[in-house]
Amino acid sequence: MATATDENYLPYTAAMVHxxxxxxxxxxxxxxxxxxxxxxxxxxxxLESLADQIAVSWVSMDPASYQGWGIEADPLILDPHxxxxxxxxxxxxxxxxAVYIDSDTxxxxxxxxxxxxxxxxxxxxxxxxxxxxxxxPSATGRRxxxxxxxxxxxxx
Numbered sequence: 001m002a003t004a005t006d007e008n009y010l011p012y013t014a015a016m017v018h019x020x021x022x023x024x025x026x027x028x029x030x031x032x033x034x035x036x037x038x039x040x041x042x043x044x045x046x047l048e049s050l051a052d053q054i055a056v057s058w059v060s061m062d063p064a065s066y067q068g069w070g071i072e073a074d075p076l077i078l079d080p081h082x083x084x085x086x087x088x089x090x091x092x093x094x095x096x097x098a099v100y101i102d103s104d105t106x107x108x109x110x111x112x113x114x115x116x117x118x119x120x121x122x123x124x125x126x127x128x129x130x131x132x133x134x135x136x137p138s139a140t141g142r143r144x145x146x147x148x149x150x151x152x153x154x155x156x
Contacts, residue, residue: 001111002090004035004061004083005103007043012104014047020101021052025110031055033090033098035083037062059090 001020005013017032024030032054034047039058048056059065061083063073069089076082084100091098099115101107119125 001030002033002035002084002087002098002100003103004080005039006037006080007039009080009103010039010043010047014050016101016103016105016107017047017054017056018050019107020111021050021054023107023109024054025112026053028110028112030111031057033057033059035059035061035080035086035090037078037080037083061086 003013003016013034020030020032030053032051034044034056036044036058037060039047044056044058061078061080063078066073066078069086071077071086071089077085080103087098087100097115097119099111114127117125
């Protein structure tokens, strides 16, 4: 699993990490890579305390890291929104798949079914929001407070 954050999004990231830990099946091992810009070691430790049985690794996304990957550190791509594009640079070649979770996402159930979903030769897949009450895709991606969602994979 991977996510990206900075100091501004840290409260949302903490909620995501807590929800991931809370809804993880005890039989599901989770490793979470957090790509960050400017998160202090003290704040990293606070967030790790919410990650009950989840291995957390931090990757600092600073200009020196970009240079090490052979990428010009343009200020526009030093924003956490773009960090996900660098997952192939961050993970070793032995990692064949990753699930990226936006830092402001709440995890409502174990993500192993999403993790193990076949990609059918596609390099990327994305979840579709499904309403449990009707099992039909949400056209807008919006849901009412009484409607839950379930991730499913669709080739991108």
